[in-house]
Amino acid sequence: MMKDRVSITMLEDGVADVRLIRTDKMNALDPAMFAGIAEAINTLKATKGLRVVVLSGEGRAFCAGLDLSNFAASEDKKPGQGNVTSNLGDRSHGIANLAQYVAWGWRELPVPVIAAAHGVAFGGGFQILSGADIRIIHPETRCAIMEMKWGLVPDMAGFPLWRGNVRDDVLRELTYTNREFKGTEAHALGFATKVSETPLEDALWLAKLMASKNPAAMQGAKRLLNAMADSTDAELLQMESDEQKKVIRTPNQMEAVMAEMQKRKPVFSE
Template sequence: MSRVSTVIDNHVAHVTLTRGDKMNALDTDMVEAIIAAGEALVDNDEVRAVVLSGEGGAFCAGLDLMNFAKFATQDPEDFVMKRTHGNANAFQEVSLVWRKVPVPVIAALHGVCFGGGMQIAAGADIRIAHPETKLAIMEMKWGLIPDMGGMVTLPHLMRADHLRRLTYTADPVLAPQAMEMGLVTELSDDPLKAAQDLAAKIALKSPSATRAAKRLLEFAETSDDEDAILHLESREQADLIGKPHQLEVINANMQKRAPVFK
């Protein structure tokens, strides 16, 4: 049974979690399918933006409860401590892979976005949510800690006390409150359409500049080395100035038309 679908149209990759009958809950097959979907976009030069969404009534309800029984029979050292994707295990990579995709990733959230679903959404660049969406860092409900890459992403989105409160309590919050906390970027009554419209807008920008911006932002958010940040800022800019994409942007602006990138 398919867990994820990817459709590329007009330079936008529409990645959909397709386990709607289970509220897109994460089993092992789905974790692997999400990682594969992200990895397939890393080297795809035709893609300029990604929309990440879930079919059915929810974005993602978190870990499939059936997995708890499966995990109870396994040595956690084998599936938690083993690094299978660089410095991460598979459950961490399901979130972090979206940071490795070199173009903006926009998550469209509805229904619930719990636990592992929250971690996946946190790996996106932007999160657009329906106002009635419920979000939670749910792991403490099951006697666990957030361990799907969230400790890499969430501290950059949220004030520390908000993050601690949601982590310690596992309390769900509605999207408007989550937006105040930094978990949600914006609200929309139709988050999927809003995400698609935003992706289409980004896809009209210089592909090379957009990718350079994501690289620079990623580095700046994770580095305390001011000299290195300033050097990379200059390096990325030098690689853009006067190049075909930048010249096409200038010409298109002067001629009041949409740019055409080759």
């Protein structure tokens, strides 16, 4: 399923170049795309030596959201097989259902995920974009929390992902009206990390930089960052100490120090 909707190319230093490849439909989400993205996330979770993920869309768009043109028919033809809407209450993927997992699952990866968006990021596509740790967006990218247009509520992990990114009243306005906004506004509001005319190139450059850091420290930092929203101060203080104990004075940590002092590229053990 994945090969028809998502590609994974491993680059140097453990960087995974992940692309949505349903270009004829602007990477819109049909049942096969949901299944393909979930499979890609699970594949990455099992990939040894993975350090950073770059997520982007091939063709004219990042992701145009739900493909309503064939979604209902596809759901009816394959009950129980990758079915997305019939069992929304089921937690089929850890704490999430399938629809939520294609966005939330990027947060569950142990390594940083950098998304590069261009063209369109609507509805579910905007929520998938929001699942990345860092989001680089082209200034003219068309964005929208689109679900209300179709009489739906956003339900692909958007709300826990947007928490802390954008003001409450702004999120309400965008949700209630499904108003379109460009990449520049997405950045100004807090949905995007930075604006770039070359988002994919910038994302790959940033991934290369992150891949040059101690992978154990990077994973520890992501665990801490993931815990910030739901942990007390005391819990976070303890977690900081626990994560530091895992990396301090290890061979990889000492290699980071030596490489910096000797002004060379570090060589880490996995």
